Each structure stands twice: as C-alpha cells, then as structure tokens.
Amino acid sequence: MSSKRFSGVLAPVITPFKEDLSPDAQRLAAHCQWLVNQGVGLAVFGTNSEANSLSTDEKIDLLDQLIASGVDPALMMPGTGSCSLTDCVRLTAHAVKRGCAGSLMLPPFYFKPVSEDGLFAFYAEVIERVASPDLKIYLYHIPAFTGVPIVVPLIDRLVKSYPENIVGIKDSSGDWGNTKAYNAGGWPDFRVFCGSESLLLQNLQHGGAGCISATANVNPAAIKALYNNWQTAEAEKMQQQLNPVRNIFQSFPMIPALKAATSLYSDDPNWRRVRPPIMTMSDDQVSEMQSQLEALGFDMPELSG
Amino acid sequence: MSSKRFSGVLAPVITPFKEDLSPDAQRLAAHCQWLVNQGVGLAVFGTNSEANSLSTDEKIDLLDQLIASGVDPALMMPGTGSCSLTDCVRLTAHAVKRGCAGSLMLPPFYFKPVSEDGLFAFYAEVIERVASPDLKIYLYHIPAFTGVPIVVPLIDRLVKSYPENIVGIKDSSGDWGNTKAYNAGGWPDFRVFCGSESLLLQNLQHGGAGCISATANVNPAAIKALYNNWQTAEAEKMQQQLNPVRNIFQSFPMIPALKAATSLYSDDPNWRRVRPPIMTMSDDQVSEMQSQLEALGFDMPELSG
Numbered sequence: 001m002s003s004k005r006f007s008g009v010l011a012p013v014i015t016p017f018k019e020d021l022s023p024d025a026q027r028l029a030a031h032c033q034w035l036v037n038q039g040v041g042l043a044v045f046g047t048n049s050e051a052n053s054l055s056t057d058e059k060i061d062l063l064d065q066l067i068a069s070g071v072d073p074a075l076m077m078p079g080t081g082s083c084s085l086t087d088c089v090r091l092t093a094h095a096v097k098r099g100c101a102g103s104l105m106l107p108p109f110y111f112k113p114v115s116e117d118g119l120f121a122f123y124a125e126v127i128e129r130v131a132s133p134d135l136k137i138y139l140y141h142i143p144a145f146t147g148v149p150i151v152v153p154l155i156d157r158l159v160k161s162y163p164e165n166i167v168g169i170k171d172s173s174g175d176w177g178n179t180k181a182y183n184a185g186g187w188p189d190f191r192v193f194c195g196s197e198s199l200l201l202q203n204l205q206h207g208g209a210g211c212i213s214a215t216a217n218v219n220p221a222a223i224k225a226l227y228n229n230w231q232t233a234e235a236e237k238m239q240q241q242l243n244p245v246r247n248i249f250q251s252f253p254m255i256p257a258l259k260a261a262t263s264l265y266s267d268d269p270n271w272r273r274v275r276p277p278i279m280t281m282s283d284d285q286v287s288e289m290q291s292q293l294e295a296l297g298f299d300m301p302e303l304s305g
Numbered sequence: 306m307s308s309k310r311f312s313g314v315l316a317p318v319i320t321p322f323k324e325d326l327s328p329d330a331q332r333l334a335a336h337c338q339w340l341v342n343q344g345v346g347l348a349v350f351g352t353n354s355e356a357n358s359l360s361t362d363e364k365i366d367l368l369d370q371l372i373a374s375g376v377d378p379a380l381m382m383p384g385t386g387s388c389s390l391t392d393c394v395r396l397t398a399h400a401v402k403r404g405c406a407g408s409l410m411l412p413p414f415y416f417k418p419v420s421e422d423g424l425f426a427f428y429a430e431v432i433e434r435v436a437s438p439d440l441k442i443y444l445y446h447i448p449a450f451t452g453v454p455i456v457v458p459l460i461d462r463l464v465k466s467y468p469e470n471i472v473g474i475k476d477s478s479g480d481w482g483n484t485k486a487y488n489a490g491g492w493p494d495f496r497v498f499c500g501s502e503s504l505l506l507q508n509l510q511h512g513g514a515g516c517i518s519a520t521a522n523v524n525p526a527a528i529k530a531l532y533n534n535w536q537t538a539e540a541e542k543m544q545q546q547l548n549p550v551r552n553i554f555q556s557f558p559m560i561p562a563l564k565a566a567t568s569l570y571s572d573d574p575n576w577r578r579v580r581p582p583i584m585t586m587s588d589d590q591v592s593e594m595q596s597q598l599e600a601l602g603f604d605m606p607e608l609s610g
C-alpha cells in the first residue's frame with residue numbers, strides 16, 4: 001500500500017500562458033520535466049498553478065497533453081477540487097483514469113460556514129461517484145483562501161469510512177500546531193505534507209511525509225536535498241539555508257514572483273504572464289527580487305543555460 | 306437606456322435536483338413561472354440557487370431548457386461569475402446571446418487578498434471578450450462568502466471605463482452603510498439592489514433599484530407589493546410585515562429552509578434535495594419552521610393547491 005502513496009517534495013506547478021492567456025501545454029510539459037529531473041513530484045493544478053482560474057475542460061486538456069508529451073502520471077498529484085460537485089467528480093475521475101497517483105482535493109469553498117456533515121457528504125459523494133480503488137485523495141487545508149478548514153474529526157471520519165481513498169493531507173495553514181495535530185492523528189500510513197519547506201524538517205521529525213511548496217517550482221533540488229538528508233547532522237543547516245530563499249519569494253506576491261524568476265532564469269518572457277485577478281510584478285519589483293536572489297547566490301540550474 | 310436595466314424584486318431562484326442530484330429543469334421552469342406570476346424577476350444561478358455547486362455545462366444546459374420552456378430571458382439575471390476567467394466568459398457570453406437582460410457577476414473568489422487592479426483586469430477581460438453592447442453586468446458584493454469585497458473606487462473605475470456594461474450591483478453585505486455608499490456613488494442610472502428585503506424600503510428611499518432576496522423565492526408577492534407601494538403611507542407597515550417572515554427563514558440554514566418551504570407548500574418532496582456541502586434540514590427542523598410560518602399566517606399561493 002505504502003508504495004502507492006506520495007512522500008517527498010512536490011511542486012504546485014506554475015502554469016504558463018500564451019499571449020491570449022490560454023494555457024501553454026508545451027512550456028508546462030518542459031517545466032514539469034525540469035522539476036522531475038530536479039527530484040520533485042508534480043502537484044499540477046494547485047493554488048500556485050492558478051488552477052482556479054482555469055476551467056475543468058482546460059485542466060482535462062492540459063493533463064492529457066502533459067501525459068501525451070511523456071510526463072509520468074505516477075509522479076502527478078493534480079488538484080481536482082472544485083466548488084462544484086460535478087466538476088470535482090469529472091476531473092478526479094479523469095485523473096484516476098489517466099493513472100495519476102493522487103488527487104489534491106480542495107473542499108467546496110464557496111459556501112461558509114459549512115457543517116462537518118456537509119463536507120463529509122461532499123467527499124463521500126465524490127468517492128462513491130469516482131468509485132475506484134485507485135482514487136487516492138490528499139485533502140487540502142488552506143483556510144486563508146477557502147474559509148473552509150479541514151478539521152481532525154472530519155479527517156478521522158473520512159479515513160475510517162474510506163481508508164483506501166483518503167490517504168493524506170496538505171496543510172497550507174502555516175500553523176505548525178495544526179500540522180502537528182494531523183501527524184498525531186494515528187491514521188495508518190496517512191501522509192501529512194506541509195505547505196512550505198520552512199516547516200519541512202519539523203514535519204519530517206514528527207512523522208510527516210514531506211512538503212508541497214510553491215517555491216519547489218524554483219528551488220526544487222535544495223528542498224529535495226533536505227528531504228533526502230533530514231536524519232543527518234547537516235539537516236538543520238540545510239533547513240536554515242532554504243529559509244532565506246523562501247523569504248524572498250514570500251516578500252513578493254508569490255505567483256508572479258515564481259513566474260518572474262522562471263522567466264529570468266530561462267530567459268523566456270512568456271513565463272511572466274498570469275491570468276487576472278493575479279497581476280504580473282512590475283519591472284522594478286522583478287529587478288529588486290533578482291538583486292536579492294543574486295545576493296544569495298541563487299540559481300535555477302539547467303534553466304539558466 | 307433605462308428600460309434595459311433591472312429594477313424591482315428578483316429571486317435568486319432555488320434549483321431543484323433529481324434523485325441523482327442532477328438539476329431538474331422542468332421543476333425549475335415551473336418555479337420560475339410561478340415567481341414571474343407573483344411579479345418578481347429571475348436571478349437564476351445565484352448563491353441561494355447553489356449555482357457554485359453546478360458546472361458551467363449544467364448552467365448552460367439549464368438556461369437553454371428554461372428558455373425553451375417559455376421562461377422569458379428579458380426577466381432573467383443569471384449569475385455568471387466564476388473563479389475561472391474561461392468559465393465566466395463562456396457562461397456570460399451564452400447568457401447575452403440567449404437574450405438574458407443582465408448578468409449578476411461574482412468576483413473571482415479563490416485568491417485573496419486580490420488587488421483592485423487585479424479585479425479591474427478580470428472584469429475588463431470578461432467585458433472585452435464578451436464584446437457585446439447587450440452585456441449588462443450587475444456586480445455582486447457578498448464578502449462573507451467570497452472574501453473579495455467590491456469597493457466604491459473599483460466600481461467608479463469600472464463604470465467610467467465601461468458605462469454601457471457595468472450597470473448595477475447587488476449588496477449582500479447586510480451593511481446598510483455600504484448600500485448607502487453605493488447609492489451615493491453618483492453613477493448615471495446605476496442600479497443598487499440590496500440582498501435582503503429587510504433593507505428594501507430604506508434602499509428605495511435612498512435611490513436604490515430594489516432587492517434580490519433569497520426569501521423572494523417563497524414570499525414574492527408581499528415583497529413586490531412593498532416595492533410597488535414604497536411611496537405610500539402604507540410602506541412602513543408593509544416593511545414591518547415582511548420582516549418576521551424573513552426572520553424565520555434566516556433562523557434556519559437558508560437554502561434548505563427555502564427548499565423545505567417550497568416542498569411543503571407544493572406538497573412535493575423532491576424540492577427538499579440539496580447538493581453537498583449544503584445539507585437538508587431534519588424533519589424536526591422542518592416541522593418547527595412550519596409551525597412558526599403558520600403562526601404568522603404565511604402562505605405560498607397557487608403552490609398550496
């Protein structure tokens with residue numbers, strides 16, 4: 001069973017857009033291959049992928065194109081959550097059918113407050129409609145964006161009802177006490193990912209499975225190196241070295257900052273584009289970020305020629 | 306120009322579901338016709354329509370079926386907002402093409418905080434892609450659900466850039482100061498709707514256009530009567546009579562309460578169904594609500610045989 005569950009480091013893969021703001025499957029596939037070469041998994045259609053700015057049709061089409069171009073679905077944990085039951089079922093079923101090893105599933109995030117019974121009913125309905133032992137759901141706790149927290153009693157009820165389908169969670173609250181509580185849940189082989197590498201060492205020390213972090217788009221190898229070496233004497237130092245890079249990106253709007261860095265280090269201005277309501281960073285902001293990154297000796301190897 | 310803009314009372318029409326939770330177009334059309342007979346307009350696909358639990362395909366299909374069954378699109382202001390630029394453009398363009406007189410447009414509500422520039426860019430992109438003088442957008446301020454407020458400076462910028470397309474707003478904040486500020490915006494023929502009939506008289510006295518209220522699904526004629534008579538000596542008394550009905554529905558979870566009442570008065574248990582994460586009310590809750598409504602002498606004429 002374990003072998004079918006994720007551990008390690010995954011990137012919520014940023015989504016490149018063409019001039020008309022349609023998704024650019026070719027650039028996305030190339031970025032996915034680069035990330036895989038750097039040792040991280042692919043949480044495509046995450047928050048930092050601007051997935052909620054895409055339609056379900058666009059996501060299905062992108063997933064098909066990625067797989068057709070050779071990206072391995074066994075390394076993919078696409079975001080398949082939606083406010084809409086129909087969309088969530090459709091995209092999740094498609095991801096399972098195409099062999100994706102997991103689905104990162106936002107709760108329905110329009111109505112609030114919603115009851116624990118209502119959230120349970122939503123996930124149960126999705127699981128029963130997808131109806132596949134290959135469905136591996138990673139719940140997604142990101143209350144600042146959803147307003148709909150995933151609380152321990154809900155997880156407990158879901159894991160007990162669907163032990164083969166509810167296999168982990170991503171905690172993007174940034175609240176270590178909450179991540180710790182997930183790790184202490186006592187659910188067999190339940191995979192807890194923190195949403196930032198700044199908590200990675202702590203998470204692993206408490207039984208966590210890894211991290212799914214925005215900055216794994218730009219700094220994958222170093223984050224993965226900490227994951228690989230967390231039980232060594234070097235781990236604390238490696239964690240300390242990751243934090244300044246994270247802090248730079250966090251001091252700018254995250255999505256345009258990730259795209260600006262990718263654009264800079266690949267010398268490809270197309271990477272700058274975002275869909276509204278996200279806005280690109282100004283040239284001044286990009287220069288400022290670049291100076292800060294260069295002062296740290298930051299690089300994106302292979303991209304930077 | 307005026308004649309093409311909404312005023313009066315509209316219901317965010319509740320959406321009936323079949324046993325498999327697919328939308329029931331026939332029951333929806335019948336409820337729409339009942340609402341029209343009671344004198345109110347049709348804000349289908351609103352919050353209380355559970356529209357965010359439907360896919361864009363389901364909404365397009367429902368809209369087509371409603372129109373095919375004789376519901377007048379000139380009375381319809383469908384909710385066409387979405388987090389996804391693509392979905393918003395697609396549904397809005399379809400509604401315009403089918404002759405709907407307006408679109409009630411949520412902001413993209415996943416990312417937060419979003420900048421005013423980002424929201425402006427989103428609406429601008431939608432308007433430019435739909436590219437029709439028949440596009441009449443009513444903005445939708447419902448911060449408790451979206452976390453993305455529609456502030457006066459944003460409206461000002463949108464109205465000045467797109468005076469023929471940005472024609473009004475629904476204020477579901479329940480904050481009278483905010484509704485008042487919208488009415489004081491000074492934008493030519495801008496239509497301000499409050500989100501509850503409890504503010505209807507006040508809104509009309511300050512130049513507002515009417516209300517788009519959940520309880521217009523169940524108490525349409527009385528709300529419309531206040532609208533028709535707001536300048537008479539009876540108005541204050543009529544407002545006072547509306548409030549107790551509103552208060553009963555508000556004391557239960559709104560969507561299941563509206564559906565339970567419709568089910569009771571039409572003697573049709575099919576109306577009870579909701580999509581998760583919304584949950585139906587228990588039979589005990591329904592009985593309690595029924596007793597309270599009967600104590601007020603409440604009725605849904607024509608539905609109740």
